[in-house]
Structures are given as structure tokens and as C-alpha cells.
Amino acid sequence: MAHVEVDQDTCISDQVCAATAPDVFEMGADGKAYVVDGMEEVEGADLEMAREAAAACPVDAISIDE
Ligand code: SF4
Structure with missing residues (x-):
């Protein structure tokens, strides 16, 4: 098992993660x-x-701790 996090302060809202892994990432109302x-x-x-x-x-906002 690995722990997944997104740093919303770094995220630039380009939706690449939600398009690549829609089961794991979603876009919030704040973009x-x-x-x-x-x-x-x-x-x-x-x-x-x-x-x-x-x-x-593109901004390394996703961290995965394994
Ligand atoms: S790929 Fe990175 S910058 Fe783009 S929406 Fe996801 S976390 Fe944010």
C-alpha cells in the first residue's frame, strides 16, 4: 500500500492527474x-x-509514499 497526497498550494489546475488516473484524482470546486x-x-x-x-x-504536486 502507498499513501497518495496532492499539494493544493502547488497544483496549477491543469487536470492532467484527473485525466490520467480518474479513479484516484478528481478536481475540486476550487479547481x-x-x-x-x-x-x-x-x-x-x-x-x-x-x-x-x-x-x-508538471509541478510535482503529487506525492506517493511507499
Ligand atoms: S497534474 Fe498536478 S498540477 Fe495538474 S491538476 Fe493534477 S496535481 Fe494539479
Whole structure:
């Protein structure tokens, strides 16, 4: 299991993570990305998607602690 977080202060709202891993990330009403409720701890395919999104984030706002 790995813990996923988004730093909303760093997020520039380009929606790349929500498009890459929609099961793990969603856009909030404030335009920032958030981890979907219940997906703070991920493994398997969800973790792979979260890693992909983190790598694609242009400002490194996504952290994954494994
Ligand atoms: S990819 Fe990064 S900058 Fe873009 S919405 Fe997600 S967290 Fe924010």
C-alpha cells in the first residue's frame, strides 16, 4: 500500500492527474486536484495509475509514499 497526497498550494489546475488516473484524482470546486475519498491508500493497478499521474504532473504536486 502507498499513501497518495496532492499539494493544493502547488497544483496549477491543469487536470492532467484527473485525466490520467480518474479513479484516484478528481478536481475540486476550487479547481484544484484532490485524492478521491477512500483512495488515499492505494495498491496494484490504482497505485500504477497514481504513479503515472504523479510523473505527468508538471509541478510535482503529487506525492506517493511507499
Ligand atoms: S497534474 Fe498536478 S498540477 Fe495538474 S491538476 Fe493534477 S496535481 Fe494539479
